[in-house]
Amino acid sequence: MLKGRGPERNRLERMLADARDGRSGALVVRGEAGIGKSTLLEDLASAAGEMRVLRALGIESEAELPFCGLHLLLHPFADRLEGLPDQQAAAMRSAFGMAESPVRDPFLIGAATLTLLSDLAAQRPLVCLLDDTQWLDRASSDALFFAARRLHDDPIAMVFAVRDTVQPFPTPGIETMRLDGLDRASATDLLAECAPELTVPVRDRLLDEAGGNPLALIELAHALRDGFVDQAGPLRVTGRVQDAFRAQLGELPAATRLLLLLAAADGAAELGVVLRAGETLGASPADLGPAEEARLVVTAGDEIRFRHPLIRAVAYQDAPHHQRIAAHRALAESLPVAADADRRTWHRAAAATGPDEEVAGELERTAERARHRGGTVAVASAYERAARLSAGRRGKAQRIVRAARSAYDAGRPDWATRLATEAAALTDEPGVVAEAAYVRAQVAYERTSPAADAALALEGATLISRSDPERAVSMLTEAVWAARDACAHDLLRRGVALLETVRLPVGSALTPVAAALIGYGRLSDGDPAAAVPPMRALVTAVQAGTVQDFVERVIAGFMGLLIADDEAATDLLEALAADVRAAGSLGWLPYLLEPLAIGRLLRGDFRGAGADVAEGVWLASDIGILKAISVWLAAVSGDAARCQELAGEVLEHAALHPTNAALASWGLGLLDLADGRSEQALDRFEAVCSGPARHDLLIRAVPDHVEAAVRSGHADLARRHVPVLSAWAEHNVLGRALELRCQGLLSEGDQAEEHYRAALDLVPGRPYERARTGLVYGEWLRRRRRRSEARAVLVQAEDAFARLGAARWAARARAELSVLGDRPVARDQADDPLQRLTPQELQVVRLAAAGYSNREIAARLYLSPRTVGHHLYRAYPKIGVTRRMELTQLEL
Template sequence: MQGRSAERERIERLLDGARQGTSGVLLVHGEAGIGKTALLDHAAARAEGWRVLRVEGIESEMELAFGGLHQLFLPVLPLVDTLPPPQAEAVRAVFGLSGDGVRDRFTVGLAVLTLLSEAAADGPLLCLVDDAQWLDQPSVDMLTFAARRLRAEGVVMLFAVRDGAPGAAVKGLPQLLVEGLDRAAAAELLPGLPPYVADRVMAEARGNPLALIELSAALTPAQRAGQLGPLALPEAAAGLPSRIQDGFREQIRRLPEAARLVLLVAAADDTGDLTTVLRAAAALGAAVEDLEPAERAGFLLLSGAVVRFRHPLVRYAAYQGAPLARRIAAHRALAEVLGADGQAHRRAWHLAAASTGPDDLVAEELERVAEWAGSRQGMASASAAYERAARLTADPLLRARRLVLAAQRAADAGQDERCGALAGQVTVPLADPGVTASLARARAVVELGYRRPETAARILLDGAEATGAGRPDMVASLLTDAVHAAWSAGSAALIGEVAARAPGLPVLAVPARLFPGDVSGAPAVTGGPDGPRAPDVPGTPGACDVPGALDALGTLSALVAGGRATEAGLMDRLMTGIYGQLAGDHAAAREAATAAVAHCREQGVGGWLPTTLHLLARTELALGRLDEASAHATEGLQLAEYYDLAHRAAHLRATLAMLAGLRGDEEQGNALAGEALAYTRPRGVGRGTADARWALGLLELGLGRAGAALEHLESARAEGDHPLLALPLLADLVEAAGRAGRPERAAEPARLLGEWAAALGQPALLAVASRCQALTGPDGTAEEHFTAALTLHEGGSDYERARTALLYGEWLRRLRRQIDAREQLRGALESFDRLGARPWAARARAELAAAGGETGLTAREDGPISLLSPQEREVVRLAAAGASNREIAAQLFLSPRTVGHHLYRAFPKLGISSRTELASLLAP
């Protein structure tokens, strides 16, 4: 550990923290041979008396789903029985201990987190993941999922990754870059060499410890004595990794032929099982005695029945340095041994490695491996198996089908770029309509996830048209996905076009009636801003079958609630919630969103969880449940960022920006909205752009900058091609226009809001429409509209009711009706304080003071609940509802110990000593 004092200190700080019960994570990265493994070994040596779990990635085992996870937890496998039943079942499935499939990788991730916590129950735990770039991606995903949620378990996780190496991606962890040694430290690793020779070796190694050791070990006696020829260590050296490899290859070439053969078999093997290696080597003519030279040279480390290479580059040199024919023979021998042991998935990969051309039998075996991996949520491994099977397939149609399956599984694994590359290799048109439909969905995933949702919808529409006659059973799911993509694009015209393809389909019946025919363009105004309009002007309720749409929504809601929706049940729930929001029925929308989130959590549709959490947060925001909306949007964003779901992350940032605006957090609101817009605008994500603009407008309106608010809100409205899409923000636009002294820009939005509210008949919409009528109509009718709005608000959003009371109170004060004004303003202030809507509370407080009222109310931000972090607040909320620590952990993807830690920190802040006091504290 020469020259590594800073790196050692950082690791030791993590170990010291774990001794005090705090968890820590670190990703150690650098070039090959730089000393990452040595740092992990140092950590293991310092963790005296700890439980240590260790796994080393093996390049040839990268496609074996959850193989790394199994190797890591093998010493503590009995702890699986202590997990909650769903978690235990998921672990047994991914480890192949049961025949069950894995429905939800989030459950696997939570099980890994709980396993780590249980393994640390009796003392600190050190978890070492070496060469993580060569671990299978599902294992990396689950380990990093758990690592990011460690808090108070006394666990230290260290990951080591080689920079620049292709392989598994390790994301979102604190990092430590390990760089080359300085000259003094490097010289310590070259004892006994003449200065001239040491200088030449140090120049070649460039501070890399492994290169220093291996290049010096590869010197001949004459070279060590100083007899260096001009070509021994050339001035224009090759890249460092290849120089290290040359050193290893030279040392391996010095071994007897039989020893090199055993070394090759061990390098090709992915089990580390000594018995397997020896049986395969015996089939090629080698014996156990032939291990001795390789072991004596330090290439192999033998421990009981396990064989390990002392460094992955030794494995690589042993494998790549062997002739192709011998490598093929080694894989065939291993396939034979593993097949006899019933390890069909490993056998298939070795047969594939031994194949030099198309082989239908091997391809069929690999397809079965892909199905096995997919059933265990090892989507990256399933994709790799389908892709390799495709490469071995001679029939063009079958090859295309396997490439499409590889693309779909890549998308499921969050590898959208690879999904697009695989889909791009499929030659179209295809004779099989089912494969055509699957290809369309794979291509649409990439478009919706990272590019343009409108293009995704078009791809799905074309796929539905091409599929229709041959596979009518697949048309409904294609069109359902298409209408969801069109909704994201914010195009009513496109939504209507999709719905027109199958207006009788329950999930399309609502938009077919709301967006019929020509919905583009702003409606013409006849007879001036307040004049009469034709009932069939596009964009007005008269141009739509609103009663039919509401009936269709009721039918769809009943189908979904009764479990009689289409096979795409989750998408039906999702669209039901979206349509409920569109119609202003936020309570029904929240019910559908809650069911969709529960479906994801319970039925294993984890990839859609951020999307459903986003919908739930939006419905809670509309209902004025700001704390719940914030908690769910935050959870959704964390999941979306972790799995690189950039499209959904942008939507969630826009929602969180809106919440920041309501609370007056200008810096956070601008930052979140800016990030969202940077993604949505260039990709035509109309809904995301509109929401981010709305958030900025709401922020400016709350801070009293009405002119800037009006510009943002009008930009948000312009993102949609139909008034119905902008309906939720029209009330804010009307208020901004009035406060900015531009009443002419409020007239049309107020009228459209009134027309649609009357047609849809929802109290929430009718309330804000009445408020807008009070703002834009004559003073003689204003009070009637304000009081009607307050009545309609009963049982609805406290935030919207407070907004109406504030505006009513301001109007009353202007008429010098101070006593009446104080009543309204005091109620508004109390609500805003309780909700944490600081800028609105400040405005109400100022108006109340101007009306001669007492403003010494306790602001919500000074209350005990506000002292909690968002995570603590959500834990407390669930605990108050009676959930146990394990149940809370399962919902929030935390370990039970971290939940306990959050409660331990929250109780003193709340001034309580037990969870039994929480319910009364949090009662409304």
């Protein structure tokens, strides 16, 4: 009986209307126990009419079993898995226990959920109702939230009901509607319907104390009527409702309460299993009758359900400890061994009263089955419970550190840190202590600082540098790269020094990785001659396929950028991105998109860089380097407000992430330089080029420093950082071109022109750098009154800037042409229709032009096929095409 809730019902009905019109929606309904969330979902299901309704219920006792909730919701449509992209279909089969293939990335199951829901909605609009979401297993809730956040143009409405608990249940990225108590009039109507015999004083007291909670009104009214609750003393809503249920349960025969305990101990157990377990404890099927007559449970077929979750909670929590142990043991014995191995193991674990290596071993096997299916939270839970049942400290420590690693992989940093700290305290075994330090290090990167990460990773690597050199190199890779991000050169040098002592096995794939990291240490010390060969060798090794691990391939891409081998680096990273997308390894994408965006930016592909940044932020909004790249892109595009806003966010964390801050400062300096504020630009570039990251990517800011110094009349400062650039330039063509531009700015007469022309000759495939050089050369020609030559060079520069989307620099070039008497007109987006596309539209159009179908594009970009279709529908008129085949003729 739904009373009141007019605004809430209207909001949900609008969601249904939007879904019928092809617009997706997702909403979390939060509230305390008994506030009416389930009733609201029932009302929504009734209002759905012809729409397909899918429903699932979270059950607390199933929270450790991966994909139970998803199985309940989508397993009836397992026959449709054949229509999913191959990787998604395989992942979903594994999650449902229908295949032996392991799940490489849990996000792939989220992508499969998204595609399957979209396919189901293609037939008729779809409503997904998830009740008691806080008790869904984490693997299922992650997959469903992933899908909910990525539904845009599908006829789907998703509603998650979440109960307020002591430990808040996060629902990131999904809008929330708070469900509070009923208003007084609605509460009075409800009470009049369910208990009309109450006297006015009792009714008013209930209304005052229940706070509009419908369950409290109904159950306490019945309990008062039936004498289960006295009328004295204050009423506590949830507590008194539980008291009412407790009183009702207390009136039942002992055998009936035992059967209810069994049902509460395993919410997924079939009625037959509950009854078999009951028989071993002396209860018969007839003993269930009193509970059904009291409306505490409902049975249908082979299913037994509690009327409300609070009844389940009371039935389990109020049972004596020895009865709960007996119940779990009986359920374990009654479950089929093969079909319910994991559930059986968890019951055996719950029944254990002390160390039990046999059960601990079973839990390890349960953990590995969960890992195989992609349920990382379940892996951590199983290993932690196995540790608690371990007979010795050594085995306990090993299991706890495995739990810590799985907790970190599952995105539970606090849990991971607690477990890692405990593991290290239990033993002095180097492997365990090192792995615990490594877990804490990776958590520390975001929770504390990259420097803290580097220090802890060094601590772990030191312990195993001789006993496990390959694992030590993995930890040192973390240490060196975190130290790079922190500009912590002392930690970087320690990491490099330790790498030099590690003796890897002959033929180890990590040998070129270790050498390249040592090389990077030399680069950070200002010795590019020693640095470049091993760094370039790693790029070559990845290109040859001898280094295939994801992390090492990403680092190779970064190495390529650091030595200005930008083309090889971006090609390598694009190939890795294709592999990651094909494998469905979404979790790795944000870390890959960072260097890929930088590579595109440095090559002048600003639109591509913007698309990578947009996707990276969409996948992981808290990656600071992506914001720093966005500062740079906003500067060249001419969006001053966004540039300054984003820079403020990045610079706020400059002490912890100085590399990001330096990149953002470079962007701000470019904004100032393009707008003619040379003094301000010089101050920013001086900080960047003198800072701790000056031998990293920021070495490419030296020409900007020289230009700002020359323009502001500080010739004494202009040459300050050129020697560093010159040393780096000896080892790459781009560096030589940048150095020549600097020499042109610093020279007079014919010598300056020689430098400019030589610089232009060295950057034919670098449209942005060529245009920057052309701009300063054109300005030099204008000052020399060589008007026609200046006009030709400046027109080329302006054209290049406009095509690249570098609006600020295009405006600078037009200003120079105006001085020559030309009246150039600023281009609008109609001149380059690709600029009118959103970053995601650009990604979709590029993939469509490459020949991918909507379904293939959806799988690669983690969208629904229908959303891909809508992106193309919106993009076609923007770029002036009417058919898909015309996309191949565009320069994308």
